[in-house]
Amino acid sequence: MYKILTLNNISVAGLDRLPRDSYEVASEIRHPDAILLRSHNMHQMDIPDTVKAIGRAGAGVNNIPVSNMTERGVAVFNAPGANANAVKELVVAGMLIAARNISQSWSYVQSLAGDDESIHRQVEKGKKQFVGFELPGRTMGVIGLGAIGVKVANAARSLGMKVIGYDPTITVQRAWQLESDVEQALSVDDLLSKADFVSFHVPLTDVTQHMINRDRLRLMKKGIVLLNFARDGIIDDEAVCEALDAGHVYAYVCDFPSNRMIRHPRVVALPHIGASTKEAEDNCAIMVSEQVRDYLENGNVTNSVNFPEIVLPRNGGGYRISIVNSNVPNMVGQISTDLARANLNIMDMLNKSRDEIACTLLDLDREPPAATLEQIESIDGVLSVRCLGCD
């Protein structure tokens, strides 16, 4: 029986991928094999030694101590792309909210009083304050062209905008998905100096923290609209509020309210609802539950942020050893020597590495003795050894 601890509400559609006859899933559970979560902050958490995998039902993993988990040999998974459409739709809404002064117009209407005739009069008198502008012909800048950024760029193109993108690490797959007339910016600064709207789709890292600061705000065209549905901290709130007050930035639409911004008249701050649609919640939970299950049962790794991709088909069950070790020379040699000593025959084998971590999957002709597993576990650099299919 595998034990799964949930730290946030995870969609039932996803949890249903963990059959109840072999999985116990609960928000309070001792000695979990894996943890499923959304934005719960795990940084101060005492993560039990029994944990082998963490599944983030979403994209961002800055709430998870990933490097610490890597050192412990714990695989961290996420669900890239599973909530991309939800975020894209909210970015499009954010552009329209800003361009048409929708939140200010709405507040104005809510402030009206009197009979219907008086309200109609106030509506016609007041509407001139809310004259907006249209999107076609304006330039949309997209920083970060992953699953979400590509969808945002293509949506902006279909709204008649010119699109300029920046992502020095774009993958071939994402480049194929991007509309062919999306222009490539040479740098963040190049993009910022050309755009009328900028949307951010990068994770929060040391490099992206306060990527938008006073200096960069000065590079932008007057009247720019900034959209942040990526992460709190990418934009310096204080600096952006000053630029809004000075009339240099037209509007800031984001998913990360702070005290400084909540009541600013040119800020529309939403309660981190970018991925909060039924569809996105289901997609993320299904994707990450299946990945965690495949790792627990077969040692296969798909969409991990710290482990190499490794998938070895399980031909008819049998005995599989799944080993996680430091990516240093002579690990496979030492492991196969231990197996040979026990007279075990390797039927199939795969070894993959990524940065400091390597994973090895070995299918054997018979159940390995506990002593052999212990021997492998004692090899310097081996972080975890699991026998899948053993009693």
Ligand code: 3PG
């Ligand atoms: C993500 O990183 O996927 C988004 O920020 C969504 O976070 P949530 O799952 O907490 O809504």
